[in-house]
Amino acid sequence: MKLxxxxxxxxxxxxxxxxxxxxxxxxxxxxxxxxxTALYGHPWVGPGVNAWNFITGRSDDMTGLGWKSVGVLELTALPSIPQERWVPLVRETDVLLAAGGDAVYLAYWMRQSGLADLLPSLDGTVYVGMSGGSMVMTPRVGREFVGWTSPDGGGDTALGVVDFSIFPHLDHPELTENTAAAAERWAAGLGGPAYAIDDETAIVVDGGGVDVVSQGTWRRLA
Incomplete structure (x- = not known):
């Protein structure tokens, strides 16, 4: 899978x-x-209008990019239907677009739904994450970004598909606590490599390579 x-x-x-x-x-x-799915677990953004805005492409640059087709994969529904109803659909789809929200909530439902187990076999699929939808691929999100408590006691643990963590929305004007200094404190508590990125930056993972593409500001943190 490409990220x-x-x-x-x-x-x-x-x-x-x-x-x-x-x-x-x-x-x-x-x-x-x-x-x-991640929207529902975040105390600020869902459920409600933000989920509708994401699905319809009205609030972000994800679903409204001009795809050949866009469908909805709601992870909380998948455990209640047979896998043969949705696994072939995922395998045939070119790209998965994951909304922002609570990354721990998203990680929980990726595991519960079976999507997490399916991801390693999706060699030709591109996964595009936004904020929490990106953080879910990391080993840990940091306690600062946990808004939902998992019933399995996982704390701030995510999927660990990549070996680095992500601090999103660096220096965002509406998130005044997301400063470079705050990112450094956050990274110090993780014990692993991390990136702080603003909204004009993305991290590309293709095979064994990791690249940062940006028209904004980013930092790699020890």
Missing amino acids: LLTSGGVRNSTIHAALVDLLGRPVADCTALCIP
């Missing part, structure tokens, strides 16, 4: 070019499934 891990979506031409490069063809030729 495009963003803070604010596909917001500029540099991130868009990285997406097209991962896809290997234009966006208009590709099918997408959007995953709104």
